[in-house]
Amino acid sequence: MEIASLPLPDSFIRACHAKGIRSLYPPQTECIEKGLLEGKNLLISIPTASGKTLLAEMAMWSRIAAGGKCLYIVPLRALASEKYDEFSKKGIIRVGIATGDLDRTDTYLGENDIIVATSEKTDSLLRNRTPWLSQITCIVLDEVHLIGSENRGATLEMVITKLRYTNPDMQIIGLSATIGNPTQLAEWLDATLITSTWRPVDLRQGVYYNGKIRFSDSERPIQGKTKHDDLNLCLDTIEEGGQCLVFVSSRRNAEGFAKKAAGALKAGSPDSKALAQELRRLRDRDEGNVLADCVERGAAFHHAGLIRQERTIIEEGFRNGYIEVIAATPTLAAGLNLPARRVIIRDYNRFASGLGMVPIPVGEYHQMAGRAGRPHLDPYGEAVLLAKDAPSVERLFETFIDAEAERVDSQCVDDASLCAHILSLIATGFAHDQEALASFMERTFYFFQHPKTRSLPRLVADAIRFLTTAGMVEERENTLSATRLGSLVSRLYLNPCTARLILDSLKSCKTPTLIGLLHVICVSPDMQRLYLKAADTQLLRTFLFKHKDELILPLPFEQEEEELWLSGLKTALVLTDWADEFSEGMIEERYGIGAGDLYNIVDSGKWLLHGTERLVSVEMPEMSQVVKTLSVRVHHGVKPELLPLVALRNIGRVRARSLYNAGYPDPEAVARAGLSTIARIIGEGIARQVIDEITGVKRSGIHSSDDDYQQKTPELFTDIPGIGKKMAEKLQNAGIITVSDLLTADEVLLSDVLGAARARKVLAFLSNSEKENSSSDKTEEIPDTQKIRGQSSWEDFGC
Secondary structure: OOOOOOOOOHHHHHHHHOOOOOOHHHHHHHHOOOHHHHHHHHEEEOOOOOHHHHHHHHHHHHHHOOEEEEEEEEEEEEEEHHHHHHHHOOOOOEEEOOOOOOOOHHHHHHHHOOEEEHEEEEEEEEHHHHHHHHEEEEEEEEHHHHHHHHHHHHHHHHHHHHHHHHHOEEEEEEEEOOOOOHHHHHHHHOOOEEEEOOOOOEEEEEEOOOOEEEOOEEEEEEEEHHHHHHHHHHHHHHOOOEEEEEEEOOOOHHHHHHHHHHHHHHHOOOHHHHHHHHHHHHHHOOOOEEEEEEEEOOOOOOOOOOOOOHHHHHHHHHHOOOOOOEOOHHHHHOOOOEEEOOEOOOOOOEEOOEEEEOOHHHHHHHHHHOOOOOOOOOEEEEEHHHHHOOHHHHHHHHHHHHHOOOOOOOOOOOHHHHHHHHHHHHHOOOOHHHHHHHHHHOOHHHHOOOOOOOHHHHHHHHHHHHHHHOOOOOEEEEEEEEOOHHHHHHHOOOOHHHHHHHHHHHHHHOOOHHHHHHHHOOOOOOOOOOOOOOHHHHHHHHHHHHHHOOOOOOOOOHHHHHHHHHHHHHHHHHHHHHHHHOOOOHHEEEEOOHHHHHHHHHHHHHHHHHHHHHHHHOOOHHHHHHHHHHHHHHHHHOOHHHHHOOOOOOHHHHHHHHHHHHHOOOOHHHHHHHHHHHHHHHOOOHHHHHHHHHHHHHHHHOOOOEEEEEOOOOOHHHHOOOHHHHHHHHHHHOOOOOOHHHHHOOOHHHHHHHHHHHOOOOOHHOOOOOOOOOOOOOOOOOOOOOOOOOOOOOOOOOO
16 A cells, blocks of 8 residues: 555655655555544554554544644653654654653643653643643554553553543554553454554574574574674674674673673774764763773663663664664663664563562563564564573573563552542542542453452542541542642642651651651652662661761661661662762762663652652641752752852852852852853853843842842743743743743743744843844854863753
8 A cells, every 4th residue: 555545644645755655564554444544443563663653643644634633652751752753854743742840731732733742741741631631632552561561551541541531532543562462452442453463574583502593493503703692693693784682681781791792893983983972972071981982892782871862872873873782671672763683682581579580571572572673674683582501492482482472451450559540530520429430440441351340449448548548638528529738749740658758757857857858758659769789788877877867767677668768768868969969970889870870860859859849838838948948959969058059040060169169159259250250160151141140130130038049030921021921821831930930941941832032032131131132033142161071960961
């Protein structure tokens, strides 16, 4: 079937032709025949690289042409960014991405035709009653099998159920390569099931042992150039012009194999050397850069410990053929478009608490194996498992290659998340009594799988009882409603147990210390804690001996609770060191974490501290200023004396420390010093911008206060030229509540809300710059300044 023959907009067809896509694959043709472009619900379970994303795009463009709006839900932020970039290149439609703060309505995104979002962000938009969600006419569920995930499945299931409840006529497109029970899931979605094993590139799956890859119907000898089987498999593919992905179980193994591969490749290319230089510039540190050293020779590792920019460079380098082999943890297999001729699954066992080493799920194996074979580039793809002995060969075929993927089972009655979802249903008006709650829960995949269950009403009643006791829900005359606290907790996207833990802990102390408050949020259900290692014991014992009195929560007696308490303490110490201005490198080395881990911890800490600020402002206003000061310290990563300086735009922790140490502890001292003096410390461009901001504030009659480090600003957005009532509403919906927020807001976000030209004019007006009255198409260009060595900012973390 030719794409040009389909009832799709000409711009979309031209974009497909430009990419060499003129005809459809057989599974794509079947989807068209089953009503993809007529608004029919489809569950599409076909192999990786068989064109699932193109099917989703065709469905969305068809709905948009009919005046609709589409929502594309993905499991990971990285995948959201990839899809956003991909969809944005197709033509005249408007594409937005929603992965940011979890307590905003993001109303401005409703101006787009396609919105890409994670399931958690979509759930938060529902909780905050984002108006454009009611206009969605097509929803695409990428990696829909993750509805069975222990960590994220409940949220995805509730999002689907809520959207089907509010938008009963919307089209649903589910995409997956690995579902063990697709018929059941399709029936719940009221969707036609499309399954196929067809692939554009032939996939050979086999097991390597004793110098040969054994396939089901043949064997392939591999020359042993080294004593390492995994490396020999890589070199064999590289010599014939292919690339390799090697999946291993841990970050240490990924880095170890990449170094081993780099040693074997040796030479590299001009392109790989250029990539290595990019990576070195990102970190800009004196110590060695193992990743850059590997990439220089054509090898790399990929895991969650890397910052986003590093992962992007590696992925693009691999797609362009500059990197020949990547050693990765399984996170790389979760949806990212990164195929290779040969995929080697070296580590197929994983440690499970209480069980020891157990095989990885079959579905996970198929996700990895599906990366083998690049369409239009490779004549075939190979997925190879490594056997440790002869008896393992047959067992690996049975366990993985010939096995069906696991069933997808509902996770929505999991105790850890059910209370949060019940609260959101009550707070957002989906249900006003227990009967309505029961009726809603009967729409879930859980009830579809367990129609005769007797436990669901009991679990819902238990959740309501907890929420009532916690002061978040009240019941009057059989009517359920959220209290002020309950509504706030739901909008903040906090687990009710987290909110209750924070408030109860703070009520038990007069003035929380930084480590005391951070420890509370780090043991909460919403915080992803660091693992405890044997080497951590001495560090934690030493800290407890000296600082035990600074903690709010006592050390528990139960072993399981003690491990959680200690892992929370370790995570809190990372945040404390960050707020005490330890360098990234020092923190990473001290706790054995990567830069990506540090970013994730600080990002989660910022979110939970923001939530704590909001909770305290409602329940314990007398503690608001203390909590706010601690929160700002973590946000910027500074000691208290730098707070006045980091309130200035473009002044991060290192620039602030440089100014302070030079004798300029606050904005007034900076302004008095003058441009030439400050330029010698932080560079002329930034110095000019900072001094313009300070003097502009002074000319407006605004002065800083000892009690509040945030600059005071005019109360109304409409006092600013270029902002009327409509624009003011858009800013507030985007989470920019006051005019002072504009001075610290992300400029990309401002450009999305106001438009790039208007955003520049608004910022120029606020800083009262010299170019304030220039024409609309001319703006002052701030000279680029070289990054200060060792500077830590959110740009360093890929934000």
